[in-house]
Amino acid sequence: MTATYVIEGREVTSLDRFWQVIGEAVNGPGGYFGTNLDAFADCLSGGFGTPDDADFVIEWRDHEASRRALGHAETVRQLRLRRDRAHPANRTAVQARIDRAAAGQGPTVFDWLVEIIEEKAPGRLRLE
Known part of the structure; x- marks a missing residue:
């Protein structure tokens, strides 16, 4: 079964806020999924809330709002x-x-995040 982690793009107003949004999307309220670029890359590699043996998708809704905020x-x-x-x-x-x-x-910061996701979880990012 494929898990879908949803990032609501309008909620991403800064990189600090991105860490909160992605942490909660993957691991629930107050969840952790990195607080810097290296930790985020490590989390995407598995073992920190992403299924180790199942597919997952990161669905970044209204990503253009995030692109502007992380410009x-x-x-x-x-x-x-x-x-x-x-x-x-x-x-x-x-x-x-x-x-x-x-x-x-x-x-931009947005580009950094997309690049990390595409490198560590190829084909698992949906920009909507």
Whole structure:
């Protein structure tokens, strides 16, 4: 039997809110399914609420609302947080990514999430 995990796109207003929405979609109220990109990728690999031996689908409804909320402005915000925690030798590279995102260029947070889902759970994402 295929499990369907539904993300209501209008509820995703930031990356922090995405972690809450996906956690609850997969594991119920207060559920966990990652709180950073690496943990999310690990969760998609199985053993953290996704069925180990069954199919699942992530149905991202009204994904365009999420795409807007997780666009370049949110990307800049996330990259600034990353820059502030980065080793000094890496800050210039992160700043270059911030500059691109601030100019409306390059991948967004939404793109990062879709890429992770497609890599770790190929064919299991439905954008609606």
